[in-house]
Amino acid sequence: MSAMISRPKGTEDRLPAETGKWLQVEKVLRDISERFNYREIRTPIFEHTELFTRTVGETTDIVEKEMYTFKDRAGRSLTLRPEGTAPVGRAYIENGLHSGPQPVKVYYIGPMFRYEKPQAGRYREFVQYGAELLGSSSPLCDAEVIFLAIEICNTLGLTETTLHLNSIGCPGCREGYRKALTEYLGAREADLCDDCRRRLGRNPLRVLDCKNETCRAILAGAPSMFDYLCAGCKEHFETLGKLLTGMGMTYRIDPSLVRGLDYYTRTVFEVKWPPLGAQDAILGGGRYDGLVEALGGPSVPGVGFAIGLERLLMAVEKGKNPPQGWERLDCFVCYVDDALACGALEIANRLRAAGVRADFDQLGRSLKAQMKQASRYEARYAVLLGPEEAARGVATVRSMDEGWQREVRLERMEEEMLSLRQR
RNA sequence: GUGGAUGUAGCUCAGUCGGCUAGAGCGCCAGGUUGUGGCCCUGGAGGUCGGGGGUUCAAGUCCCCUCAUUCACCCCA
CATH class of the missing domain: 3.40.50.800 (Anticodon-binding domain)
Incomplete structure (x- = not known):
C-alpha cells in the first residue's frame, strides 16, 4: 500500500450517515427563504482577490491572514471566497440587477474558506447559508432580515438563542467616533494589551471587543458610539428597535459588537447559542450601505446575514428536534x-x-x-x-x-x- | 500565530514498576440452521502501537524531535 493521503487540515468528510441531516437542514433553509421571497443565487467559489480586499478591508483578520489566495496560470490573483456578501454585491452589479425591480432578495448555500487554526465549530472549509436584501435602506429590511434569521433558528428548534444588536454608524459619524475613541485610548495606550496597541493605529474599533481585563476596564470609561451617531443613524437604529419589539422579539444592545468586516454600516447583529461553547455565534450580519458603490456600482444599500451551517447543525443536534437523517429502505x-x-x-x-x-x-x-x-x-x-x-x-x-x-x-x-x- | 491535551485494530478504548507471540467491546466475514434478519453460541480476518531518533540486555511504556488530531486564546460563522 502506498502512503496514505489524509484530508487537509480543517476540512471534513461528510459521510452518508450524516448527509441526510444536512439535506434536512438545507431544506428548511430553502423553504423558509422562499417563503420570505428570497431566491437562490450561486456565485463562483473563487473570485478576484481584490473583491475581498476592497470590501472586507485590508486591516481585517480575514484579509490579513486568512485568505486562500493563489495565482492562476495567467498570473491573476484569485482567492477562495472567505465570505458570501461581497460576491453577491459583485454579481448584483455585474448582471445589472440594480436596473431591475428592487429590492433584490437572494440567498445562497455554499462553502467558504478561511485559513484559520481549527477548533470546535471552526473549520478552514465551512458552509454558510446567507440571505441578502439589496436596494433599500429602510429599517424594515433590517427587521425582516433579522426576523428571517430568528425564524430559521426557531423552526430548527433553537429557541434559547440570544440576539445581540448594535449600530456602528455610517462612515460620517463613525469617523467622529473613531477620532474620539483613538484620542481616549491613545492617552491610555501604555496600559492596553499588545494586541490593542496594534489595533489602535489600524482599526481602533476592534479594541472594543477585546476580552483582556485591563482593556475592558479602560473601555468602561470610553466614549460610546451612541453619542456619536448622526441623526439619520440614530433614527434608523431606534426605528429598528421598535420594529423588533413590535414583532415580539427580544434583543440585547451590545456596544462591544463590532464585527470583523469593514463593509458594515449602521446595523450589526449576531445570534448566539451559548451551549455551543467558545464558538457560539451561529449567525451574524448587518447593513452594508457602501458595499455596492465600493465595487464600482451605483450607491445601493443592502443588509443581510450568514449562518455557519456546521455550528447550526451542532446546535440543532443538541436542541429539541434533532434531524434523524436516515431513511429506511423499502x-x-x-x-x-x-x-x-x-x-x-x-x-x-x-x-x-x-x-x-x-x-x-x-x-x-x-x-x-x-x-x-x-x-x-x-x-x-x-x-x-x-x-x-x-x-x-x-x-x-x-x-x-x-x-x-x-x-x-x-x-x-x-x-x-x-x-x-x-x- | 500562541498555549494545553491526546495519538494502540474500521470505531471506542485497556495495556501495571520497561519484560513472553499486543488485548477487550462494538463492527466486519463465515459457521451453528444445505431457503430466512434481529437474540444467542463458535470461529476468522484485521495492528509499522502516528513517524524518526535516543537510552536499555529489553521500549506501546522512559527521553528528544517531528507530524497529526483536538480544545482554548485571537478572531469569527
Whole structure:
C-alpha cells in the first residue's frame, strides 16, 4: 500500500450517515427563504482577490491572514471566497440587477474558506447559508432580515438563542467616533494589551471587543458610539428597535459588537447559542450601505446575514428536534441461488421504476447474509426469490418488522410494495 | 500565530514498576440452521502501537524531535 493521503487540515468528510441531516437542514433553509421571497443565487467559489480586499478591508483578520489566495496560470490573483456578501454585491452589479425591480432578495448555500487554526465549530472549509436584501435602506429590511434569521433558528428548534444588536454608524459619524475613541485610548495606550496597541493605529474599533481585563476596564470609561451617531443613524437604529419589539422579539444592545468586516454600516447583529461553547455565534450580519458603490456600482444599500451551517447543525443536534437523517429502505430483494440474481435485479429495477426504494445483494452472498444485509438497511420488507417460486411466477414478501410473509405474483410486485409502503 | 491535551485494530478504548507471540467491546466475514434478519453460541480476518531518533540486555511504556488530531486564546460563522 502506498502512503496514505489524509484530508487537509480543517476540512471534513461528510459521510452518508450524516448527509441526510444536512439535506434536512438545507431544506428548511430553502423553504423558509422562499417563503420570505428570497431566491437562490450561486456565485463562483473563487473570485478576484481584490473583491475581498476592497470590501472586507485590508486591516481585517480575514484579509490579513486568512485568505486562500493563489495565482492562476495567467498570473491573476484569485482567492477562495472567505465570505458570501461581497460576491453577491459583485454579481448584483455585474448582471445589472440594480436596473431591475428592487429590492433584490437572494440567498445562497455554499462553502467558504478561511485559513484559520481549527477548533470546535471552526473549520478552514465551512458552509454558510446567507440571505441578502439589496436596494433599500429602510429599517424594515433590517427587521425582516433579522426576523428571517430568528425564524430559521426557531423552526430548527433553537429557541434559547440570544440576539445581540448594535449600530456602528455610517462612515460620517463613525469617523467622529473613531477620532474620539483613538484620542481616549491613545492617552491610555501604555496600559492596553499588545494586541490593542496594534489595533489602535489600524482599526481602533476592534479594541472594543477585546476580552483582556485591563482593556475592558479602560473601555468602561470610553466614549460610546451612541453619542456619536448622526441623526439619520440614530433614527434608523431606534426605528429598528421598535420594529423588533413590535414583532415580539427580544434583543440585547451590545456596544462591544463590532464585527470583523469593514463593509458594515449602521446595523450589526449576531445570534448566539451559548451551549455551543467558545464558538457560539451561529449567525451574524448587518447593513452594508457602501458595499455596492465600493465595487464600482451605483450607491445601493443592502443588509443581510450568514449562518455557519456546521455550528447550526451542532446546535440543532443538541436542541429539541434533532434531524434523524436516515431513511429506511423499502425493499431488499434476496435470491436463493446465483442463477436467480438476474431475476432479483429485474424485480429491484421494476420496484425502483415504480418509485420504491429498493436494492438487492451484489456480493453473491448466502441467503442468510442477504437477510442480514436487509436488516442493516432497515428494510421494511424483504422479497425472497427461490427456484420453486420463480417457476410459479411468484416471490415471497416478508415483513422485516412484523415477521409475517406471503407469496405475491411477480407481475403484481410493484403494486403490492406500493400499497404495503402506505401502511 | 500562541498555549494545553491526546495519538494502540474500521470505531471506542485497556495495556501495571520497561519484560513472553499486543488485548477487550462494538463492527466486519463465515459457521451453528444445505431457503430466512434481529437474540444467542463458535470461529476468522484485521495492528509499522502516528513517524524518526535516543537510552536499555529489553521500549506501546522512559527521553528528544517531528507530524497529526483536538480544545482554548485571537478572531469569527
